[in-house]
Amino acid sequence: MALVTLPAPDFTASAILKNGNIVDNFNLKKFIHNKYSIIFFWPMDFTFVCPSELISLDNAYVHFEKRKVQIIGISVDSVFVHNAWRNTDRRNGGIGPVQYVMVSDIKRKIQKLYGIEHPILGVALRASFIVDKHGIIRHQVVNDLPFGRNTQELLRIIDSIEHTETAGEVCPANWKKGKEGMIPSSLGVKSFLIKHSNSL
DSSP: OOOTTSBOOOOEEEEEOTTSOEEEEEEHHHHTTTSEEEEEEOSOTTSSHHHHHHHHHHHTHHHHHHTTEEEEEEESSOHHHHHHHHTSOGGGTOOOSOSSEEEEOTTSHHHHHTTOBOTTTOSBOEEEEEEOTTSBEEEEEEEOTTOOOOHHHHHHHHHHHHHHHHHOOBOOTTOOTTSOOBOSSHHHHHHHHHHHGGGO
């Protein structure tokens, strides 16, 4: 189910905050108001690929913070399982005290709302959604369970969204922050390709 260009589906659920506090009424819309955000799903705590993804996002947290991006992670586990995982050392398969919100989707309502439930196992696929300051989903990617996502690509897309909003340009293939964008016109495409087609 493609959600790009649509408002991010809102939800209220139990969550554990970055400071370790547990709340019963975490609301997405209130939390991400006027901010870029990443909503990501993983299938289950204490599993295999999952800790590498959550730790990767935590290791890159400072880069998301500089871009004023909120991160919200979601799985079917309870907040108490999330808390146990946060309190387990990384050398023992834990994730440590990650710096972003972990939401409990124990009734599997949110993963259904976002259309990323595994059709047989009933857990979430490895889905990521990037939401702009207006609450609109601008990017989504869904991986099957064996494949971890790319944290650097999430940063690249955030930079791309910000560039298009501030510079009025579009971002060509393999664009990275600091590289030249493209003016969205026939002349702009021609000018860009003359200079860069061999390096794409």
